[in-house]
Amino acid sequence: MIERRLGRTGMDVSVLGLGCYQFTEEFNVMQDTAYEILNYAMDNGITYYDTAEMYGWGESEELLGRALARHRDNPRLCCSTKMGYFERSVKEEYANTVRQTCAEAFVDPVKMMRALKHSMWLLQKDVIDIFNIHEPDWPQWQIDYETASGAAIEFLLEAKKEGLVRSVGFGGWDYHGLARLVKSGKFDFVLPAGGMSLLSKPIYDELIPACVERGVGVALGGGFGQNTPFLIVKDRRWMELLKPIEDERVQNVVKKLERIYRISDETGISLPELTIRYIINHKEIATHVAGARELAHVRQNIESAEKGPLPQDVFRELEEVQAIGECLPIWDLRDLSRELVKKLDHYTGGKI
Template identity: 35%
Template sequence: MEEIVLGRTGLEVSRISLGGLFVSSYGAAFDQAREAVNRAVELGINYVDTAPMYGNSEEVLGRILPDLERPMIVSTKLGARPQPFDPRSAKALRESFEESCRLLGRETVDILMIHEPDRPRQFDWWEDFDAATGPVMGVLQALKEEGRIRFLGLGGTTAYEMARLLRTGKFDVVLTAFNYSLLWQEAAHELLPAAREHGVGVVVGSPLQQGALARRWDEVDAGARWLSKPRREQFRALYRLLDEIELPLPELALRFVLSNPDVHTVLSGVRSATEVEQNVAAAGRGPLSDGLLSRIAEIAAMVPFRPHDEPFALPFGRPYAGSPPAGPI
């Protein structure tokens, strides 16, 4: 597995990493999760991301990590714990970190991120957003001075607001989800350039866009109410390209993200050792050709920004009125 330096952190991370959500109660059963993580380490994956929001992911990883043949770089997050969560309480933030360490079975964490630092009406972290000031920064700095964390990060889902935070120069790593994939590329406009300017390590989550880029043609073509007409036409253009180049959509999606030199590692949401092997094999086939990247750019430009009638959380794979029968992805 190829490794790359994660921005100014100096950490050498594998190009494919593990998304902890999928080893939680929301994802695989414990034995299956343990097998997947062990296989990932065998194949050279050395970084895993988790969070209090990801079910019992921290607890599951805390049972798996001590028995691995090699240590992994670990990131977790602040946010949503303890309940009711107060993002302006230094005491609550410290308690959240200590609980993460207890569950993970570690005294230290490599990267601690602020979870959803930018989503409107979710968590009120900031006294001054553009200066990134608030109690959370004092907690992060104290933990770093104590040697409990090594690097500060952001993990969120609204690309433009996170770019504003990156421009403060206060963060070492950014995890952006749902904003950089084959058809959704908002992060490319401001977030990735801001990260490059400040030497920030870039982690991309959800390269398959919440499963959207792993669904069948008939689900997209059925005309679901939540799928806007421009997006449906965009999918049709993508499927025509896939027929032409004869590549599986999940492989194309993963290799597309890895083809961007501004992206350091991609979180892989795997539920089994087989899925780990498939993703590692796809990554090993290398970046896409310039010609193919140009074709993808033309398709992405069909819907450069999210249509107003497109929900943020796409319900791919969920039943809806008039949906086709369920089947394999």
């Protein structure tokens, strides 16, 4: 599989990473399945893994940590994690030991250190490869975007100075805010969630140019539209449900889906493969962290990534699709699809 340099982190990572949220109990996935997914990924070329303390109330970090321990002979494996969502750091039965529910946790370096040390313990790592603030736009963090300062930012930089973490950054949805922080030059890494799909790529408006200028590594999350079903399974009934909605942004989605589905028909490439390979065409993105709830998902994703970028003619067609016009944001589209699926007499495609 192709590898790329993850910006200022200095690490080379596989262009396909693994998002480690969906194989937790929160998504009704058994631990044996999670182990199968992780073992297969680590044995078949995926070197980058993204998690967070809130994923599965800590279960994700624990599962990933055990898998990394089983593969200690592979020095290329690396991971990133995030602090935030302190009330979801661990399952309820452990709440009295490490959970932090009060707002002061977002500005208290003692509590942040407790979160970092807990992640290190679960991940079984003496040093975290990449440590991030989760959703830095939350007001609880009290971050000053003008000066790129605040208690959490100072904590990140100090943890890096002390050698507890190798690189620092952010993960979130506020692409404008992330771009402002990137421009400060203080950070090594960013993970924009939902910032690019076959329908749109808002991170290219401001965030990606800032990352290129500052040499910041980019890992993309949510490339399948946060599991928006009409971006996973080609089912033209979706367009019939979307057409009556009087919103120009929704109608642009219909126009884009018509083109995307035609491209898929003509090339014989499935929507997930189109997505993975289209993202690989963008060299500014070092890795795409796709989630998996079944072993088949990670197998198929690896097979797609190993084919490399799309041919230039197919890539140009998808770029033309992007230019059709503004569409509803991915998160809103996903919520809309949840309502529309109720109108289908049967649906066996992508999970929503």
